[in-house]
Amino acid sequence: MSLYNSTTVSIPRLQIKTIVLPYGLLIRLGICLMALSFSLYNSIEVQNKMTKLQIEIPQIVKEIQTIKEENQRLKLEIIRFESPEELINHALRPEFKHLRQPLAKDVLTIQVP
């Protein structure tokens, strides 16, 4: 006894026809696929570069911050060095004693157009 009820199924006969694609179309498809692959590769490359840059951003921000802080510190040092009190003390030193403040009439001011 068969486990299954036997039924007769008629399978239509397949008629396989060979389709011959023209070479031109194949070439075009190939070019398209290549262009697509290239664009995809390029896009991924760009994404990678951007990711790399994004990873670098916090480090650069930190560096900029450090430079800014150093810049501010140096600026403070310069202002401190050029403070009036310092300059007055410098002016009293023997090597600068010959220096005099110029009279306003002796200063030639040139207007740059």
Next chain:
Amino acid sequence: MKPCSKDLKRLVIVALFTFFLFSLLVLQFYKIQIIEKEKWVKIAKRQHQLVISERARRGLFYSNTSIKEGHPQAPEPLMVDVPAFHLYADPLSIPEALRDVLSTTICHILKLPKEDQAHIRAQFDKKSRSRKLALWLAPDEKKAIQNFFLPFAKEHKIARNALFFIQDYKRSYPFGKLLGPLLHTVREEKDPVTGGLVPTGGLEMLFNKYLTGKDGKRVILRSPRHPLDTGKVITPPENGADVYLTINQYLQAIAEEEIEKAVIRAEAKGGWAVMMDPYTGEVLALAQYPFFDPTNYRSFFNDPKLQEHTKIKAVTDPFEPGSTMKAITIAVTMQANAELKKEGKKEIFSPNEKVETRNTHFPGRSKPLKDLQNYNYMNLSLGMQKSSNIYMARMIQRVIDAKGADWYRKTLQDIFGFGIKTGVEIPSESVGLLPTPGKKHPSGALEWSAPTPYSLAMGHNVLATTFQMLRAYAIIANGGLDVQPTLVRKIVKTRADGTEKILYEHAPKGAKQLLDPGISRDLIQVMKYVTKPGGSAWRADIPGFTEAGKTGTSEKIVNNQYSKKDHISSFVGMAPAKNPRFVLMIVIDEPVKRFIPGVGKNQMGGVCAAPVFRLIGERALAYLGVEPDDPYGYPKGDPRHDAKKADLADEIQGLLRLNQAWNGGG
């Protein structure tokens, strides 16, 4: 085979049920995505994003670098905001066993005193996620702590952010104490409610609303694994506006140096010097000694004795001006003369008139007036040069007789600004005191009685601030034009894109003519004798320049009584006498009372204040590049000295001869 109707029915039910479920799902999506969008977006943002505030920079004060002709210079900041860090701990993420080591090492790195070490250790035992350990650390200190802590955290497997820093900006003063009492500073502790900076006083307090910026907002991702985004600024910070002052840092340094020396020399309690441009009213220097160092503000505010050094006494402390008022008395007399002439009436005085000064009695006064010496006769030049009380009182007696007391008071107030604030941008400006007829003092005594005008004539019974006196002298110096003392040139706000917006700019408008230019010219001419040989302030004579001014010495009022021991000595003058570059007032508070052989009484304005005018004036004029207008007016011994060609040489000799003839004196 055909499906049976029962199966079909079941299929339809299942399909409908599925459709119903999908519909519910769609409806739920609609509810979440459309109806409750805002709510869910908010929750999502709260979960994934963190909004932190983007600190706005507090505005700065800049000095005036454009007063020197032909020397263009970039604006110079009087303070710089340098980054500083606050150290915090998250005690809950630090195991108990490590707290001692951490606390001790931090204290060692920061070199904290023993009393602070116990406080730091106690913070680690608090049940909190954020405890303040140390404030205002320098970048080096931050780095030192990080260098220790990060390897320590790795070794003991504790969170890297168990110790963390919050960045802030600290006011630093590259010029140290320069201009300290005027600028003041901001407290180290912020306002607990607003989180804003709290000014300690001075210009920081007065311009706080301009200096304070508006913090911005930055969104950062709450994702420790993906530190790709450093944050997006959603609201850019608005920096505070910068205030450009009229004060020049070099003139200020000169004034501070000289006033310090003068106070020490006179063994005085203190002193101050204010220099102003008489035409624009711009204050060029405002020095005060003892100094107030803003970086050390706590010690000044914690000590009641030092607290008074934190205020600008040139506006807060009025005093009896004494003889410096005599120039105003003569100006009032000249003004009365001019008005009487206009009205077609008889003039009350002439500068060359020989006025008798032997009679020292005046109506209403119980005691006769006194001069330093007895003089028989005087004219205007002698009266001013010798600073005669009697001559001045005699002039005012004529003014009162001709124009009345109300006119006299009105002139002092309306033209010279006594009894009203000058409006200079300094907090707590005193109005001073100009007596009013009919008004009573708190003691019940009348402010104005019969002898009051004679007292006013020599600068008694009136209280004036240094700025009121300076403004009055500036009016004389600039040819009689009204002038408003000011400390601010402009207030500028710099936008995020770098463009500037001017919020305020000082532009002197067409000034009102308060005094006739002729009166101003004559008065300056007379005041020039004061600084020449025979004058009370010959020590104020600036070599190579002409100058005009007047000394003043008055007794201080202590416990509502004139003190015989404590004096206020002053000198106010201008240089050069023609087209003055500045008016300068020197005040020495409580110089020690003693006689210096060969010099005179130490407490007199001509001895302790006048030389400071010369010293500051000489250096200031050289700095400004002003050409000497008295090329022979140098002291004896200087190769440029020529007594015959010096300014007023003949007039001085004439005046000496006149004094000899009238009073028998030199």
